[in-house]
Amino acid sequence: MAVLAVSGFSAALLGSSVFVAVLTYLTYRLLSGHLHQWYQLKDIPEIGPSLPIIGHALMLKRNARDFFNQIVEASEEFRSSPLLKIWVGPIPMMVLYHAETVETLLSNTVHMDKAYPYVFLHPWLGTGLLTSTGSKWHKRRKMLTPTFHFSILTEFLEVMNEQADILVDKLGREVGEDPFNCFNHITLCALDIICETAMGKKIYAQSNSSSDYVQSVYKMTDIITRRQRMPWFWPDLSYNMFGEGLEHNRRLKTLQSFTSSVIHERADHLRSSEGDTDSVSEQGTRKRQAFLDMLLKTEDGAGNMLTHQDIQEEVDTFMFEVRGH
Structure with a gap:
């Protein structure tokens, strides 16, 4: 029994020593790296x-x-x-x-590595054009550049004009003797424009700003940027227990399920209309091609199509950017 007790004590002592050594090493590396940056x-x-x-x-x-x-x-x-x-x-x-x-x-275009706080964008945006780096960034940018050709962008002017008319009407009702904040009106208009041009989906943000998706776009952007500025919430454990982790996960589910459903809907529509050369709608107007439609047809140099996950990364990035800026 005495031998076993000594053996157990030695194992515990060895384990504690290893833990202290590892902790000391990690602390040293962290502090030495921090001090080197501070000096520079x-x-x-x-x-x-x-x-x-x-x-x-x-x-x-x-x-x-x-x-x-x-x-x-x-x-x-x-x-x-x-x-x-x-x-x-x-x-x-x-x-x-x-x-x-x-x-x-x-x-x-060489030093493209992103800072650590960008990892908090990954659950929503994945590693699309905004958050990726290295060869993936270069490959993705090369694939997406043709979709921003001037001749394609002009097709979106009709959507922009429609939403701008709604915005002007809303601002007209606010005009009076007292000043008012136009920021929310403009961002809702931008959200309507980017959602219809990117996904081909109307969300009516200007007329229904309380919808779950619109509110989630607003809330999620604030949640992420707030976490980026609070290093004590960088670990998932502390964030989920004491921060906005639960709210983050709920909003994330709303955003991703909406985008995913739109992608599958547009993909099914494109497959069902293959071979249909008629580009005019029943109302006699030219059918609009959304950014999402182009992504579903985009190939890389080797003839590989973007996956639905790849497409969702880029579409979600658009939605984040319109709220973030």
Whole structure:
């Protein structure tokens, strides 16, 4: 019994020693990497004093609009500098606000790796054009570029004009002596336009902004960007237990099920109309071709079609972008 007790104690001691050694190593790698980054970037101005581990996270506004205004104010304060930095947890984020620095970034097609906070977009957007990198990004961009040809984009003007007329009518009812915020009106109009041109589906966001899908697009964007600014919610465990994890998952299900159903509906329609050369509707107008229709017909250089998952990544990216910007 004594031998067994000693043996058990030795095993526990060995296990504890291994755990401490691994923890020490990981802490060392994290701190050494952080200190190296800090030293490299120390001359770049920052929005204020940063704290260990969480950086400037406590200073950042929770509301998306307030956060945007906060960045605008910081850009004005440091206008004489080429850029400034914000530490979000252990990750430095660069804020660019001069044409020459932005051009350097946007014209680069080599360094395409995305920062860690982009992983929180993956459940919704997958690894489409916005979130992918390397060979997948180059391949996907080459496949999608033809769908943005000027002659194709002009076909969307009719949709834009229809939705713009609705917007003008709504703004006309708001006009009076008092000022009003037109932001929500414009984003709902943009949502209607992008949904019909991207998916060929009317969602009537301007007339029914309370629909589950429209609200999920709005809410999901805020949920993700808020999590990106709160490093204590980066681990899934803490996010699901104390953050907005449950709300995130519910909204995600609504968004993905809607997009998936539209993709399958359009794919079935295209298959059933194969060989039909009549491009005129029963009302005598030319049938509109949505971005989704083009994706369902897109092939790479080897003749491979995009999968439904590939298509959903790009369509969902469109919906995120219209709300995010």
